[in-house]
Amino acid sequence: MTGMELVVLSGLSGAGKTQAIHALEDMGFYCVDNMPPSLIPKFAEVCVQSQGKLDRVAIVADVRAKDSLQEVLDELDSVASDEFTFRILFLDTDDKTLITRYKETRRKHPLAERSGSTQEAIRRERELLGPIRQRADMVIDTTYLSAGQLREKVISYFSAEGSSPIMVSVMSFGFKYGLPMEADLVFDVRCLPNPFYIPELKEHTGLDAPVRDYVMQFEQSRTLAGKLLELIDYQLPLFIEEGKGQLTVAVGCTGGKHRSVTFAELIYHHLQGKGYRAVVSHRDIAKRK
Numbered sequence: 001m002t003g004m005e006l007v008v009l010s011g012l013s014g015a016g017k018t019q020a021i022h023a024l025e026d027m028g029f030y031c032v033d034n035m036p037p038s039l040i041p042k043f044a045e046v047c048v049q050s051q052g053k054l055d056r057v058a059i060v061a062d063v064r065a066k067d068s069l070q071e072v073l074d075e076l077d078s079v080a081s082d083e084f085t086f087r088i089l090f091l092d093t094d095d096k097t098l099i100t101r102y103k104e105t106r107r108k109h110p111l112a113e114r115s116g117s118t119q120e121a122i123r124r125e126r127e128l129l130g131p132i133r134q135r136a137d138m139v140i141d142t143t144y145l146s147a148g149q150l151r152e153k154v155i156s157y158f159s160a161e162g163s164s165p166i167m168v169s170v171m172s173f174g175f176k177y178g179l180p181m182e183a184d185l186v187f188d189v190r191c192l193p194n195p196f197y198i199p200e201l202k203e204h205t206g207l208d209a210p211v212r213d214y215v216m217q218f219e220q221s222r223t224l225a226g227k228l229l230e231l232i233d234y235q236l237p238l239f240i241e242e243g244k245g246q247l248t249v250a251v252g253c254t255g256g257k258h259r260s261v262t263f264a265e266l267i268y269h270h271l272q273g274k275g276y277r278a279v280v281s282h283r284d285i286a287k288r289k
Contacts, residue, residue: 004047006047006084008058009024010133012098012126013109017060020140021058023151029057029058031057032059037072040076040079044084063125089137090129102118137167137246138157139182165245168249171183171264172250172261172282177287185235186250186252188253189251190254191224192253204258205261205285206264206265228267255287265280
């Protein structure tokens with residue numbers, strides 16, 4: 001019997017958990033929202049004994065639970081075994097964006113009953129979610145992601161194949177839109193010639209061959225690429241040795257459309273060729289500002 005895979009989905013209210021759970025459902029996960037911690041051991045037992053019918057399961061654990069989230073972790077740890085493994089996916093968003101989302105939807109934050117202040121409720125929620133965020137295998141910052149981009153990222157992460165002990169998420173971004181909060185390594189490629197100023201390339205992206213060819217035709221681009229790949233190759237085994245299960249490599253240029261996309265794709269394909277589990281996303285590729 002193969003082991004059961006459990007995904008624990010957590011994160012801030014308004015950060016996109018509904019979209020994420022829908023993506024997991026579409027992938028065939030059996031999803032349970034807001035399960036009481038005391039029921040986790042019995043539920044895990046039922047899943048393990050289902051003879052493969054419930055081999056991919058996801059539960060949502062957030063501040064709606066009356067029990068502490070540390071208790072959720074304790075219950076999961078108590079039943080973890082060769083037949084039962086779990087990973088934690090945590091969704092985060094900056095405070096300003098969360099406040100805007102609540103204003104736009106006219107919904108009240110679940111912790112706003114006491115203080116009446118959305119900002120204070122978010123602060124309190126971050127505090128309560130601290131233990132589970134610290135244990136997260138993957139953190140996705142949804143501040144700049146559309147619902148479709150979040151869905152794509154979740155599906156890419158849980159569809160990745162391979163036996164590599166670390167999952168590497170490679171992303172491109174534009175500095176003008178802010179640094180990605182979840183990034184572990186950040187590389188700046190704004191020092192390279194910019195295709196934005198070439199009229200026939202301006203409206204294309206680093207996913208298009210003409211842009212890639214332009215960026216990589218320069219000696220400084222090829223030299224920088226070699227040095228970045230050499231650094232990543234050196235660091236990844238060290239991260240694995242330290243027990244890190246997920247790493248986010250972010251590559252930024254001015255707008256997140258040309259140079260950063262080119263380099264993110266280059267790093268992604270290099271990692272795949274090395275046998276690592278890797279996914280790639282381009283946070284700002286469709287933005288216009």
